[in-house]
Amino acid sequence: MRWWVAVALIDRILKQGERRVDEVEVFFAEGIAVSADLKRRNVHIATRSEECGLGIRTIEKGRMGSSTTHNPKQWRECLDAAIASGRIATPQQWDGLPHPAALGTDFLCYDPSLTVDPQTAYGLLERMLEGSAEHEAKVTSGSATLSSTTEIIANSSGLRYTDRHTGVSVSLEAICEQSTGSEFAQSCFFDIDPYAVGERAAFLASHSAGGTNIPTGDYDVLLSPIAYAELLGAAFIPALSGRNVHAGRSRLAADLCKPIVDSQISMYDDPFRCRGLGSTFWDAEGTPTRRVDFVSDGVLSSFAYDLRTAYRFCKESTASAIRSGPNGGTGIGHHNFIVDGPRTDVADERVIYVHSVVGAHTANPMSGDFSVEISNACMMEGGEFKDPIRSAMLAGNVFTMHKEIGGISKEIRQIGSLVLPSIKLISQRIIGK
Amino acid sequence: MSGLPAIRYHDLRHVTGQATLIDIDNGVVESAGTSFFNRAILRVLGPRGWGILQIDNFSPCSKKKFNSLLASASRLAAITQQDVNLADAHHGALRVPAMKEDPRGVGIEEKTTLLAEIELAARHPDVVNRRANYIERSEQVVFSDSSGHKFSYEICRSGFNVLAVASRNGTVQMGYERVHSIRGFDLRHRQEYGKKAANIAVALLDAGHVKGGRMRVVLNPELAGVFAHEAVGHATEGDLVQEGSSILAGKVGEQIGNDQLNIIDDPGLSEFGFEPCDAEGVAVQRTELIRDGVVNAFMHSRETLAAIGHGMAGHARAMAAEPPLVRMSNTFIENGDATLEEILEVCGNGILLKGSRGGQVDPGRGIFQFNAEYGSLIEHGECTSMVRDVSLSGEILSTLHGILLCGNDRTMHPGYCGKGGQSVPVSDGAPHILLSDAVVGGSGAH
Structure with a gap:
């Protein structure tokens, strides 16, 4: 759809909607993506995607309704469905959609030099394969994707913001004997290093080969940013959602202003982070974003709110509304969630290094208890990868492990909307085999 | 053109x-x-x-x-x-x-x-x-x-x-x-x-935590279905076998489990994973993945069948506008002949795991993990106290040999399965099964 056609359509939906309900919000996104996938070392599939999504939210006397469609020409049906949906919803305290604000006009996640074409994707795969050749491992699969999207959010309070996003991501999986390794990188800018991704995937597979079992016991464990992200996302971060807090689904609900993690650790959302994958001047409802300090020096200082939850519980929105995709609804989340604190050489002393875990999503999201299989694990000392561990489980609790921190690494890594260090945990239960 | x-x-x-x-x-x-x-x-x-x-x-x-x-x-x-x-x-x-x-x-x-x-x-x-x-x-x-x-x-x-x-x-x-x-x-x-x-x-x-370690484990039908899905199903997907990401590659005809073990995938079954035809228009059919404990067949798309053989096409599935992937649909362990009482009696001391909070497998390593919603300790063949946050992990090739008994009470349970960024409806099922020497994860002290 031509862009001015989309703008005219949005105006029309707003006008039609305002005749029937108190307030209307329209979200429109359109984009393209190109990807190339490997089967072993050969390009197997090349794909071009054309995405289009329209979302409408209506509010009438505190009753909220919503609907989405892939087909903008279906907007009347979509508007009808949103209004019908609102009639069934329970009314709540509602103080209005955001008005326009003077915000930055830069596109924070947009690289005009990024070319969305198959040859560029092919070149990324070639570089990954070159990197993988540094170690004795066979490539099993891989992928490179480039994308460009334009989004508009507009509402009946006169707000209209346009944003553009680009993206590049690569991933590679390798195997050596019975040991697998995988690595990935993603960015909004054409600044990733596919060679390093290939090299790391092959290294992880080859280094893990020939691992041995270890006895059950308590060990100091170093979680890589990937393993940490898997566990953090499974139970800790959902407990910071204001909706979960007020609904009784957060273990942290009664802990505001109390120490909940090691006193040197802070956790915050920085929506303006340079080159952050989730950087934005406004959230999915159009509320101007700001830094949100969830945990300051170990003390729980804030929960995340969108407008809906904030109005309902007499709180202020933290501009934490996120959208699950061009055709998804909104929910509470974060933009660039950062774990910070004094950084040390956490791998100097002997630890069990865990690159990733199998089954983090099976953690108990209420209690935080988990027991997961560890992957690409090995002994580490002096920062060097030593004896690989064949198979073992790590059992613990996502909340209490944050009180057993032995340090965080100097290096950080961006994993989706998380920006994390490696984290050293003292005396964690490992179940050997 | x-x-x-x-x-x-x-x-x-x-x-x-x-x-x-x-x-x-x-x-x-x-x-x-x-x-x-x-x-x-x-x-x-x-x-x-x-x-x-x-x-x-x-x-x-x-x-x-x-x-x-x-x-x-x-x-x-x-x-x-x-x-x-x-x-x-x-x-x-x-x-x-x-x-x-x-x-x-x-x-x-x-x-x-x-x-x-x-x-x-x-x-x-x-x-x-x-x-x-x-x-x-x-x-x-x-x-x-x-x-x-x-x-x-x-x-x-x-x-x-x-x-x-x-x-x-x-x-x-x-x-x-x-x-x-x-x-x-x-x-x-x-x-x-x-x-x-x-x-x-x-x-x-009021439930306790279990102390992790090796023990005898009884899986209820829902969790045993997840076990079949994670431990065997994914490893028999033809695309993973073709790219070298399955531990079962090259093992057709090999005994990998108890000789009473039969694991099936059937997209034509009227369960939550039903497909009238697959995403390539191929007629669906029942595929016996494991027959009498022996690797019998892989699930295939037309492409993977041509590439590696040993199995049947009709297992390509896709979300709307997504490329077909070789997937499970309705996957189950066939009934054996043991009653639950017999299974508990043979178990003696161990743990009964119930319900599923999901699972995951690394088919190339042959390692799987899944989590129960809760469990009960089994003492002298009787279920006693309730335990929480119990998971089970293991190696595909050794765990299947450890199936001692299959019950006669199979039921099917709906769920969703993720692979390659796509989530599709599936059902898993099994009777109660008894595993010897399984690795249970838990953070309890006793």
Whole structure:
């Protein structure tokens, strides 16, 4: 759809909607993506995607309704469905959609030099394969994707913001004997290093080969940013959602202003982070974003709110509304969630290094208890990868492990909307085999 | 289309429909609405591999426009290197089982009222949160290919989840029940699921932790179904076998489990994973993955069948506009002849694990992990105290040999399976099974 056609359509939906309900919000996104996938070392599939999504939210006397469609020409049906949906919803305290604000006009996640074409994707795969050749491992699969999207959010309070996003991501999986390794990188800018991704995937597979079992016991464990992200996302971060807090689904609900993690650790959302994958001047409802300090020096200082939850519980929105995709609804989340604190050489002393875990999503999201299989694990000392561990489980609790921190690494890594260090945990239960 | 690479084959799969979602949270109707989807995928097989177009908001078009789409996909295929061939396969579509009551004929107001009754049934003094969701997805699928095959069908999946969160003295636990089906509207008179979720959540407040380690384990039918799915199903997917990511590659004809063990995948079964035909228009059929403990067959698409053989096509599945992947549908361990009482007696001392919080497998390493919703200690053949947060992990090849007994009480359970960024409906099932020497994860001291 031509862009001015989309703008005219949005105006029309707003006008039609305002005749029937108190307030209307329209979200429109359109984009393209190109990807190339490997089967072993050969390009197997090349794909071009054309995405289009329209979302409408209506509010009438505190009753909220919503609907989405892939087909903008279906907007009347979509508007009808949103209004019908609102009639069934329970009314709540509602103080209005955001008005326009003077915000930055830069596109924070947009690289005009990024070319969305198959040859560029092919070149990324070639570089990954070159990197993988540094170690004795066979490539099993891989992928490179480039994308460009334009989004508009507009509402009946006169707000209209346009944003553009680009993206590049690569991933590679390798195997050596019975040991697998995988690595990935993603960015909004054409600044990733596919060679390093290939090299790391092959290294992880080859280094893990020939691992041995270890006895059950308590060990100091170093979680890589990937393993940490898997566990953090499974139970800790959902407990910071204001909706979960007020609904009784957060273990942290009664802990505001109390120490909940090691006193040197802070956790915050920085929506303006340079080159952050989730950087934005406004959230999915159009509320101007700001830094949100969830945990300051170990003390729980804030929960995340969108407008809906904030109005309902007499709180202020933290501009934490996120959208699950061009055709998804909104929910509470974060933009660039950062774990910070004094950084040390956490791998100097002997630890069990865990690159990733199998089954983090099976953690108990209420209690935080988990027991997961560890992957690409090995002994580490002096920062060097030593004896690989064949198979073992790590059992613990996502909340209490944050009180057993032995340090965080100097290096950080961006994993989706998380920006994390490696984290050293003292005396964690490992179940050997 | 001169100058374009030759097109050996193409197919088009267009999916339209609507999804209705209702969310009730602690008595508040958070949302109750309908959204619409319209997505298509055009696959072109060039001289080597695939060129694919994924199109949102697709509409059937003129021959000229369609040819231009073919040309675009063909240009993409030009960068591929993998020699792809397609095995011959029987095409055809089963009739979608009739629904007892079509959910689309029930008003959203009535659905909301019925869901609210289930949510309200989870009330209990110790329950601090109740949440119920209704999900209904109705899809119209139209498939055609360059060999002249054309199929269209309509399928509606619907069901609900109910969650109860109990809290006491800083301990928070949950109970979760779900009912999903292709057999029609099933929200009426289902309050018992809300009560069950609440009762489990409250009981778990007083449950202990198990000390992790090796022990005898009895899996209930739901969890044993997840075990079959994670430990065997994924490793028998032809694409993983082809790329060298399965520990079962090269093991057809090899004994890998107890000689009474039979594991099947059957997309034609009238369960939540039912498919009338697969995403390549291929007729679906029952595939015996493990027969008498021996690796018998892999699940395949036409491409993976041509590449590695040993099995049957008809297992390619896809979300709307996503490329077909070799997937499970309805996967189960066949009944044995043991009763639950016999299984508990043979177990002696161990643990009975119930319900599933999901699982994951690394098929290349041959390592799987899954988590139970709760468990009971087994002492002298009797179930005693309740335990929580128990998981099980193991190695595919050794664990299957450790199946000592299969029960005679198989049931199927609905769920969703993720692979390659796609989530598709599945069902898993099994009778109770007894595992010897399984590795149980838990953080308890005793």
